[in-house]
Amino acid sequence: MLLIGGTILAAGAGAAVAADCEINLRSADTHPAGYPTVEAVRWMGDQVKERSQGRICLEVFPASVLGEEKDTIEQTQFGVIDMVRASFGPFNNLVPETQIVSLPYIFRSPQHMYKVMDGAVGEQIAEGFAQHDLIVLGYYDGGARSFYNGQKPIKSIDDLKGMKFRVMQSDVFVDMMAAFGANATPMPYGEVYSAIQTGVIDGAENNPASYDTSGHFEVAKYYTLDEHLIMPEVLAISKVTWEKLAPEDQALLKTAGKESVGVMRDLWAKKIAESEQAVEKAGSEIIRGIDKTPFIAAMEPVYAKYVTTPEAKTMVDTIRSTE
Template identity: 65%
Template sequence: MYLMRKLTTALALSAALTTAAFAQEIVLKSSDTHPDGYPTVEAVKYMGELLKERSNGRIAVEVYHSAQLGEEKDTIEQTRAGVIDLNRVSMGPFNGLVPETRVVSLPYIFRSTDHMHKVMDGDVGQEILAGFEPHGLVGLAYYDGGARSFYNSQKPITSVEDLKGMKFRVMQSDIFVDMVNALGANAVPLPYGEVYSSIETGVIDGAENNFPSYESAKHSEVAKHYSLDEHLIVPEVLVMAKSSWDKLSPEDQALVKQAAKDSVEKQRELWEAREKESRKMVEDAGSTITTPDKQPFIDAMGPVYEKHVTDEKLKSLVERIRAVQ
């Protein structure tokens, strides 16, 4: 009888310790295609620091940078399946899944970075975040992705006419494909990790991205001509697997949401500094930067809007974005 009581006590203690250990640590696995030190990577690390501090060490974030868990399209599916907990992703790959993301992926929808911030920090931004939930994801926050512009290995681009017949890599998004084609160039959807070798071997003439990506991915080594047409100012999004979210207590959900929100200002500060630094680095390394007249680029986007803004909800979002001052 004594031995039985002792065994029961030991089992109960073991179970309690296991439960306590489980309660002590929640490790959230996070993915990013960009390299270590990139502003989005550092922002998610900062979010992890906030969570660790505010949860007294119970919640931690492990950031897998440099596409260690796969390219963005693959990691989106892994996140929806709950294999990855957190994912910082560009908006483009979500265009076919979350209709609301198409609007903020439209060329020249934002007049400036400040305009984009006002929109995404307001009601429109919250409405778009809510659009992720039916697809197994919880939208947490938006990060800056800068202004995307064309760069290539062949010649300076000073007008729309200079793009005719050239081959440019785009993200796997119908909007981006149609945007490039509307300018008279040829869009080639490719994973981010294949861009350098594709330019180097002549499979494509160039790509389009912001200064930090152009510099950090070393595309500036093989594509020396950067044209500041700024056709896209697309926010990036931090999402969480709905299945991982649902495992958290309401209190921990609140901690995660607030830490994500608080990481935004940090990311914006890092982004602004990195953008200036990257531009100087590529200029010092010999890249030429031209600034074409944007109006002909804007005028060419009519067919893109007609094709992708088809229902009343998306049309309303476009109007509301344009109305934000």
């Protein structure tokens, strides 16, 4: 039996199944079981096992069982973990190209993001990941982040002025909020509920699924679909693991990984629809169809700060010209 990952599987059902395979791969995810990313990689594992006639097994470890995102990324780079599903945020300082596709309003819609990431721009970013020992198998959907708060409906950019919003600990996010005329308050995700409840902040921003599952809708009933950030995520395999595989097995994983992208995106669309319906049923007001033009125009100083090299400017132009 060949164990690709650096750590032997713990005893139990997973180990028993793995014992039947020649190659055992472990994939890490911070999301819980049932989440679209987790289920898409599990689907991939089923396909890989079937197409390899039981030679290759892929087990997904959800809910940060193998560590938090930053830790699992590093372990995958070293080959301790074989695969990881991760957001682009932790890579912004490592793979410069990921910072460009993390800019506010760089994508017009989720469909625009899919077309960009599945094309030449995605291939260019994959080359950046490969330089850091990660082989991209596909790009998932991290969702469209929008504002929610407990004070008032946000229908225009003027409604944001002076409000306090929690953001991730990211310079881009802080600068984005300043450009909107709002105040950024970086804080851990787990503190957001109580911070809104006690008035430390007015609200936060995230995708509809997170707004729902976190329970934030209970203390912030106004949710505005401004979609200021449409985030791709990456599914990657360790270069250490990759180079141990035969070419035909590499091809099998590449194909199954690419196919899992469509599965994930379909599951995500269903999850978003379910979450929006659930929060509205619970009393939230979802503000749709706002004019995004002033929001987009306000991002000019953010782009001026972060899009400074000829390469970055070319990528921005390529993304914007993609139809």
